[in-house]
Amino acid sequence: MTLPEGATLFTLPDGRAQPLAEETPVALVFDGVTQAVMMATPADLEDFLVGFALTEGVISAAAELGDIEAVTHPKGIEVRGWLNQSAGVGFRERRRAMAGPVGCGLCGIDSLEQALRPLDRALPAKTRGEGLSLATATRALDALRPMQRLKEATRATHAAGFWSLTDDRIVAIREDVGRHNALDKLIGALARAGVDPASGALAMTSRLSVDLVQKAVMAGAGTIVAPSSPTALAVAEAEAAGLTVFARAEGGLARYTA
Known part of the structure; x- marks a missing residue:
């Protein structure tokens, strides 16, 4: 059996082979300092580091992060x-300790104000969901x-994809x-490939919470699409930042932000 990266084969007590998703502690380290430890699938880790750095404000562009090694x-x-x-000077000035398990994107932050950080990368009105019906x-x-x-x-993982309006x-x-990890990995992959997130839409497989909205805005995305209902706070933050949200509503998919 050929397994995708991030999966391992487990033998059940009855002898059947069952693919399982791998999960391991991944420390994200900048200039020798651990900024976060996440439980993650050990694949696309360079993308993960770049995406996390962008969405957490450690860097503002992929070029600010040099050599990467796992x-x-x-x-x-x-x-x-x-x-x-x-970027190194800025990182040292605002360094804070974080640790986030897969179920929560806010664990480890050290004040309530940081949970609702100002989203100062709000997109201009002309890019808000432009071209996406x-x-x-x-x-x-x-x-x-x-x-x-x-x-x-494995039937055990989330995904984040990028829909290109051009393609x-x-x-x-x-x-x-x-x-959260899947989205960071995608954002990192786009940044490293020189793809502007505002040129399409982020598509998620999970519920849409405020931390995913924050990451999307920090990455410069204009639209995010999710298959389940968003939280009220996610919609409010997306509206304020100019992020278009498509998500599940009664009767099917709906646009939540104007």
């Missing part, structure tokens, strides 16, 4: 990156499902046991 230890993996001079948002979700190789094998299809996808 170092495997007996109990987990360190993903190490080196910041350029200006309700029908296209539905197509994006439909197209994402068959592309999830890790989920198909009219999903052009990138990342999977992980954590929905």
Whole structure:
């Protein structure tokens, strides 16, 4: 059996082989300092580090993060990156301790104010959901499902995909046991490829909570699509930042922000 990256084969007591999603502690390290430890699928880790750095404000562009290496230890993996001079100074000034399990994107922050950080990367009005209709948002979700190789094998992971308005299809996808991790990996992959997130839509497989909205806005995305209902706070923050939200409502997919 050929398994996708991030899956391992487990033998059940009755002798059957069952693919399982891998989950391991991943330390995200900048300039030798651990900024976060996440329980994550050990795949696409360079994308993960870049995406996390962007969505958490450690860097403002992928070019600010230089050499990246993944170092495997007996109990987990360190993903190490080196910041350029200006980003390194900013990082040291605002460094805070974080640790986030897959179910919560806020664990470890040290004040209530940081939970609702100002989203100062709000998009100009002309980019808010431009070119994306309700029908296209539905197509994006439909197209994402068959592309999830890790989920198909394990039934245990989330995915984040990018629908390109130019190509009219999903052009990138990342999977992980954590929905926040999947989105960070996708954002990192887009940044490293020089793809502007405002040129399409982020498509998720999970519920839409405020932390995913924050990450999408920090990445410069204009639209996010999710298959389940958003939280009230997620909608309020998205509206304030100019992020278009398509998500589940009574009767099917709906647009939540104007």
